[in-house]
Amino acid sequence: MNMPYNIANVRGALTATVMTPNTVVNLIKHAERPILIVESNALKAVDDKSPIDFAIEFAKKTEMPVVATAHTMKAFLEREFEAAAVMGVADITNRIIDPEWKGLDGKGGYDVIFYLGGLYYFQTQILSSIKHGATSIKSVSLDRSYDPNATFSFGNLTVDEWSAALEEILTLLK
């Protein structure tokens, strides 16, 4: 079992499967209605690289709608990218776990949810709401810390390992 990033974040019976960039690509391949949720930690540059740039490229390659939470929208606008919606992370996730919800475009709910740039301690709670509130939905943490509450998560990666993993995802998506 992988050690949670926050060592005390031990949750119990169900823990996330540690994923590789290949897993991410396979998940996208099999997803019917995936969505990317980008949170405020993505505004912090990591070794001069912005997770927002990754998010935009990832979204463009997968044609996935992007929800910008908190105040992340400004960073997308600076890059002339229009997110599908601006919503709080709890607000969008509350809808995602509702099987009756028709989605941002009115065409239906989402089955694979990618999260990027979460505050670890808040993100893990949000992921818990999916884990327990919508067992058929897969949640994927693209952050560099292992989160047991996701369905799939990276292990605890160094900054370099994480950058390489995100790059590899983009390469595999070509």
Add this chain to the structure above:
Amino acid sequence: MTEKPASLKLKKLKTPTLEIDGLELAIGRLLEEEEWAEPVGPTPKPGITDLRAWDRRVLERYKPYYMPFLDVCPALCTYGPCDLSAGKKGACGLDINAQASRIVLLACCMGASAHAAHGRHLLDHLIEKYGSDYPIDLGDAVEIEAPMTRLVVGIKPKTLGDLIEAQNYIEEQITHCVSAAHTGQEGDNIDFESKALHVSMCDSLGMEIADLAQIVGYNLPKGEPDAPLIELGAGTIDSSKAVILVIGHNVAAGAEIADYLQANDLYDDVELCGICCTALDISRYSDKAKVVGAMYEQLKFIRSGLADVIMVDEQCVRTDIVDVAKEVKAPVIATLNKMTLGLKDRTHDSVDQIVSDLASYKDEGALILEAEASAEVAVKLAMEIAPKRQKFKVIPSDEEFVDLVNKCVNCELCKRACPLDLEIPAAMSAAKKGDYQPLAELHDLCIGCGRCEGICRDDINILSVIEKAAEKYVKEEKYKVRAGRGPITDVEIRDVGAPIVLGEIPGVVAIVGCPNYPNGASEIGKLAEEFLHRRFIVVSSGCGAMDIGKYRDEEGLTLYEKYPGYFDAGGLVNVGSCVSNAHIDGAVVKIANIFAKRPLRGNYEEIADYVLNRVGAVGIAWGAMSQKAASIGTGANRLGIPVIVGPHGGKYRRFYMGRSEKDEDWEIYNARSGEKVNVAPAPEHLIYAAESIEECIVATAKLCLRPNDTTKGRAIKLTHYIDLHQKYIGTFPTDVYKYVRTEADVPITIKDKVMAHLKEKGWKPREIPDPTLLPRLVRKPKK
């Protein structure tokens, strides 16, 4: 009617059929008719199911959103642990949602009981001191002395003794609510939530009793907007004096210290200061007392060595305080039965003997359950021990600091253990290269928990290293906080009731609670200033009130120096400590009563309906940490006040969230016609976590919207919402059309933009109703 104790004594009675000699009968309590013309409403002293229908109605709109902490029930019974994941039920039958709501209920019960026990202690102590007939008199400006007590209990207390009835009611309700969490009792998550709302309503009542008792008993400010400005910050503490540090929430022992210093003319020799709400309350009692700061200062300040004696009372005190104090050779005096810390009970020993034993370090502390004696010990001990301690500190020397920094191997365990995920390893790396600034900057962000030190494999006292790097900044921490003023006066409510309800004062923003901030204390200063300069009313309390005081504007003024303490547009109102939060609930209740003439007495449901639909008040607990914060927030929710918590608030496991796109959820009665009509989704949520302060600011403006806003008021509120959205998120909000009822709602300064948006959304005008969720309040029922 109020209850009064009654007894009958007959020395001698002789009748043809009966002979009595020395009869004494105690009848308990008798109901007494009193001079209060207001008829008793439908729910005086509501039991745990009396407001259940109301709760269920509200929670149909604001459905609980659960974020369980564990996949299992952690086995409070011997059936468990039970796996509750993937739809499984435990051996007792509870599913994961019921279990999550059960934990929420228990947290709210803990919070309510902490305040209630605090109130009980103060009440008993003050009644013993002054008698049960001691009058409750808040002066000419405050006629409604106890709005929550009138509303919930249905009595109008005139004396300290009258408060006992309300206190007994609270204790009974807490018992029922705790019992509902026992195995094999409540099983439905919404009913658990209803009980959480109920006990949290009792919490609000308990806070009112506690603060009312201390306001009259200790003669604290009685709603005074110009209460004195108090020195705030570690840098204000005079290290040339003996220093007594009080920590916690209960003012009883701290007030005795102030009295002793005053009576013996010792303020020139002894500094009295505090951390957490006790600090705020001693500064309400004596303006010579100083406030070090919020609860996160405990480890930081104690390790600085300035405190010679540490006196603790209750709530939010570090439970390892004796060990922490021992490191700096400062004795600890515990003063209340809830927190005895394994210390020897010296309550009945002589003051001189205790002082001698503690000054010679024979004992590391003492339990003294008598406020006056504990105060005398604290003062005498501080004066005796200060010359011996010489402000002994455990902040490293320059050489030790370099050695500690060089020990770091950048394993990142400290970062992973940090509740805030602070960049400690990067700061350590910079320090190794001689750049101490990143470490110093962590001082303002760090919540002082010390978890980083516990996990460090190289035994680096990381928090002390940070404090060393920030030493010169700590010395400059000199600010002002306005002493807690207590209640909002009836006079103020008369002035602002109409503009608040009509929406012309765009909102009341209450910044309350603990300091578990995601990004340092300065964010709530920024938040307060944003709304103050927009002429909202900003109210503060507790640790939040202190941290607002640590924010300076561009000219170097603290916000309490810059903004007046009136409950009016652009006013910054520090009501006081945690228990003073009751005055915020009390103010909205008074608006319903004084401005709208809604009856209070035992009339909870109608008042909550009024507040939810008409009073644009929002609570912000940006650093909510404790179970008390859970009950304070949930109590506000039951009264119809939405609350925003910071991202740590996800750990409370549950939000109450609306769904703006579900029209059926926003159906209300138009009290004028009885018709069911749709209104805008306002307030959109009851309790919700924002991820960043920017999101919080925008959400605050939006949550001030109410169905009852006048067109002028709605236009003002929309102006702020749209402007803040554009400022902090960068876009025009896409949901403005939902909040425009007629063209008169459109903000004039951005009319073109809004009209274009309305056209794009296919907007149509709609009626502005007289909103209520209660069919019984419809004046003209639909035929």
